[in-house]
Amino acid sequence: MKQFLLGNEAIAQGALDAGLSGVYAYPGTPSTEITEYIQRSKTAIERNVHRKWSANEKTAYEEALGMVYAGKRAMVCMKHVGLNVAADPFMNSAVSGVNGGLLVVVADDPSMHSSQNEQDSRFFGKFAMIPILEPSNQQEAYDMTRYGFELSEKFKIPVMLRTTTRLSHARAIVELQEKISENQLNPPPTSCSDFVLLPSNARGRYEHLLKLQEKLREQSDQSPFNEYVEGSDHSLGIIACGIACNYLEENVRKFNLKYPYLKIREYPAPKHQIARIFEECEQILMLEEGYPMLEELIIGYFRKVKVIGRLSGEVPRTGELNPFLVARSLRIELPESETTPELVENRPPRLCVGCGHADLFNELNVLTDHILGRRIFSDIGCYTLGALPPFRAIDTCIDMGASITMAKGASDAGVHPAIAVIGDSTFTHSGITGLLDAVYENSNITVIISDNSTTAMTGGQHSIATGKIADICRGIGVEEAHLKVIIPLKKNLDENIAIIQKEIDHKGVSVVIAQRPCIQI
Amino acid sequence: MDINIILAGVGGQGILSISAVIGVAAMEHGLDVKQSEVHGMSQRGGAVVSHLRISDQPIFSSLISMGEADMILSVEPMELLRYKPYLKKDGFLISNTKTVVNIPNYPEEQVLFAAIEKYPNRVLLDAETLAKKAGNVRAANMVMLGAAADHLALEPSYLEEAIKHIFERKGERIVQLNLDAFNAGREAANQYLATV
Ligand SMILES: Cc1ncc(C[n+]2csc(CCOP(=O)(O)OP(=O)(O)O)c2C)c(N)n1
Numbered sequence: 001m002k003q004f005l006l007g008n009e010a011i012a013q014g015a016l017d018a019g020l021s022g023v024y025a026y027p028g029t030p031s032t033e034i035t036e037y038i039q040r041s042k043t044a045i046e047r048n049v050h051r052k053w054s055a056n057e058k059t060a061y062e063e064a065l066g067m068v069y070a071g072k073r074a075m076v077c078m079k080h081v082g083l084n085v086a087a088d089p090f091m092n093s094a095v096s097g098v099n100g101g102l103l104v105v106v107a108d109d110p111s112m113h114s115s116q117n118e119q120d121s122r123f124f125g126k127f128a129m130i131p132i133l134e135p136s137n138q139q140e141a142y143d144m145t146r147y148g149f150e151l152s153e154k155f156k157i158p159v160m161l162r163t164t165t166r167l168s169h170a171r172a173i174v175e176l177q178e179k180i181s182e183n184q185l186n187p188p189p190t191s192c193s194d195f196v197l198l199p200s201n202a203r204g205r206y207e208h209l210l211k212l213q214e215k216l217r218e219q220s221d222q223s224p225f226n227e228y229v230e231g232s233d234h235s236l237g238i239i240a241c242g243i244a245c246n247y248l249e250e251n252v253r254k255f256n257l258k259y260p261y262l263k264i265r266e267y268p269a270p271k272h273q274i275a276r277i278f279e280e281c282e283q284i285l286m287l288e289e290g291y292p293m294l295e296e297l298i299i300g301y302f303r304k305v306k307v308i309g310r311l312s313g314e315v316p317r318t319g320e321l322n323p324f325l326v327a328r329s330l331r332i333e334l335p336e337s338e339t340t341p342e343l344v345e346n347r348p349p350r351l352c353v354g355c356g357h358a359d360l361f362n363e364l365n366v367l368t369d370h371i372l373g374r375r376i377f378s379d380i381g382c383y384t385l386g387a388l389p390p391f392r393a394i395d396t397c398i399d400m401g402a403s404i405t406m407a408k409g410a411s412d413a414g415v416h417p418a419i420a421v422i423g424d425s426t427f428t429h430s431g432i433t434g435l436l437d438a439v440y441e442n443s444n445i446t447v448i449i450s451d452n453s454t455t456a457m458t459g460g461q462h463s464i465a466t467g468k469i470a471d472i473c474r475g476i477g478v479e480e481a482h483l484k485v486i487i488p489l490k491k492n493l494d495e496n497i498a499i500i501q502k503e504i505d506h507k508g509v510s511v512v513i514a515q516r517p518c519i520q521i
Numbered sequence: 522m523d524i525n526i527i528l529a530g531v532g533g534q535g536i537l538s539i540s541a542v543i544g545v546a547a548m549e550h551g552l553d554v555k556q557s558e559v560h561g562m563s564q565r566g567g568a569v570v571s572h573l574r575i576s577d578q579p580i581f582s583s584l585i586s587m588g589e590a591d592m593i594l595s596v597e598p599m600e601l602l603r604y605k606p607y608l609k610k611d612g613f614l615i616s617n618t619k620t621v622v623n624i625p626n627y628p629e630e631q632v633l634f635a636a637i638e639k640y641p642n643r644v645l646l647d648a649e650t651l652a653k654k655a656g657n658v659r660a661a662n663m664v665m666l667g668a669a670a671d672h673l674a675l676e677p678s679y680l681e682e683a684i685k686h687i688f689e690r691k692g693e694r695i696v697q698l699n700l701d702a703f704n705a706g707r708e709a710a711n712q713y714l715a716t717v
């Protein structure tokens with residue numbers, strides 16, 4: 001059967017068809033549609049595949065690990081920066097190993113379409129010493145979920161499936177395979193110490209992981225996803241990874257190129273195939289969607305052959321690739337492209353008309369505009385758009401949860417007022433522990449939770465503590481007298497300003513919950 | 522046969538339903554299709570674009586190169602011009618005339634349309650008004666699709682089948698509404714071309 005699927009949907013369908021028992025995730029562009037597809041899938045509902053959102057990527061990862069501990073197949077999905085949050089279980093599960101197949105799907109965002117950075121998750125995969133699969137098209141994305149589960153169960157370690165925005169968010173025709181059934185429940189025997197990473201056990205497990213590396217390299221040299229394509233013109237050889245293979249193929253066909261090339265879609269990188277292209281060619285062009293990871297490794301290794309790519313400037317150092325950039329790096333003469341007519345203006349994203357965050361920012365601006373050097377620490381979500389005109393109401397956005405903790409640190413340093421603005425989903429993702437730090441020291445900060453009862457920025461996923469935010473604050477010790485709920489509406493402007501002002505003046509922790517549902521839900 | 526189409530608009534206008542119809546129609550008739558989409562931050566009222574490629578040969582890249590688009594189909598007139606560098610020399614421009622003014626420095630309409638009218642291969646139409654006549658403003662996308670239908674190297678009847686297929690779940694009435702909007706767009710485009 002054929003379907004017209006997004007890369008993310010191909011991963012989801014592939015996992016379902018390969019006997020998935022649970023998907024665990026926190027939303028994040030460009031990974032979100034994987035889990036959403038499974039949430040909508042009839043098959044998943046009938047089979048009762050786990051498919052609810054988790055509080056953050058770390059809890060998602062550990063929940064998936066628990067499922068594979070019990071012998072079933074699980075998938076955990078996140079955007080690239082999500083893996084920073086899940087890094088602890090990720091690194092350690094490579095040491096403990098897994099009992100059922102664990103696929104870690106990480107969607108990178110080169111060019112930062114919707115992200116704070118463009119970190120390349122392949123480094124994390126290499127760091128953990130696990131296999132990485134990097135599909136170059138949607139069919140491979142589908143096929144690799146099954147292959148990834150098989151690899152994971154064969155070597156008993158997690159396997160990373162790395163995608164990038166243009167694969168995750170492009171549709172293509174995908175041919176589905178036969179469905180296989182889910183694994184039976186099969187937790188390890190109680191005498192198994194693999195999952196007890198006390199130093200004495202962990203040392204043995206780490207030795208085991210190191211010994212496995214040679215086997216993973218052999219696997220990769222024979223992988224159906226690593227392919228050497230012969231060519232008659234040996235003046236140049238090309239090594240392309242993941243989606244870059246596609247842009248290369250496009251140019252090979254269009255310009256009838258005769259260079260040998262190596263397509264890499266499984267890591268650790270295939271040693272013998274790389275050695276071969278270096279033997280056969282006078283110069284090597286590296287095409288990687290992301291950081292020059294292999295380029296850095298290879299450049300010093302085969303000194304006699306010149307390597308060109310992102311480090312030498314033939315390929316731009318930053319940003320995603322496209323067929324045009326790849327053609328240029330292949331020294332293909334292209335006609336000068338036109339420029340966009342001058343009258344076209346930038347159209348950045350903005351808060352919707354009628355958004356509650358907007359009223360909150362208006363209140364904050366009235367309140368604090370007169371304060372010289374005023375700083376408002378904020379966070380990640382739709383409300384980050386408050387940094388742009390016409391609001392210019394917030395001054396920081398680093399990572400999820402950093403508003404509260406940075407405000408606390410700044411307050412420790414003597415900054416007053418130290419105001420944090422955070423969304424409800426971000427608060428439950430990573431804000432609660434920071435607030436607990438502030439409560440513990442009774443720091444002089446004012447935390448404003450802009451609660452729109454959804455995870456708006458990523459498309460309105462259920463925010464898992466809707467209706468419980470005030471109770472959570474109470475529960476971790478915020479004083480009742482300094483826990484306020486306001487409704488950010490124009491008609492309440494004066495009243496709200498008075499409330500926030502009073503809490504700013506209070507010497508200690510205050511929390512103001514600005515509550516108004518997102519207009520999109 | 523190769524067709525490369527750039528679909529443009531503003532986040533929230535739903536350009537993806539246009540490409541979904543074309544994509545399904547092409548797939549059902551044995552062609553290869555690839556389509557890149559924008560999800561995420563820009564969907565909040567920012568500029569959004571989708572690349573759609575159809576061919577009787579395997580397609581590799583889901584992105585279209587500069588100067589290689591056969592058509593730009595835009596549901597907003599300024600967004601049409603943003604992607605002009607992608608258009609082939611003799612490429613086709615199809616645009617809605619209804620502006621979305623959500624930035625303070627939006628160009629003056631007169632200047633904007635004068636710039637668009639410099640290009641001879643074009644169709645301009647008011648998709649909202651035509652959709653309203655067909656029964657619902659929200660079918661404006663299908664009006665735009667209809668306007669492009671005779672220039673896609675796909676039988677327009679394939680597109681009609683795909684519309685039926687995609688909207689089937691929503692019931693007979695919605696299917697008919699979208700078909701009416703599609704045909705209104707098609708007619709309006711042909712009239713426009715006859716008069717330019
Ligand atoms: C570690 C990490 N995970 C996920 C994301 C993606 N992300 C950015 S904003 C956001 C939603 C925030 O929701 P909320 O705090 O409720 O604010 P809203 O968008 O609803 O205003 C998510 C999931 C991210 N940037 N970093």
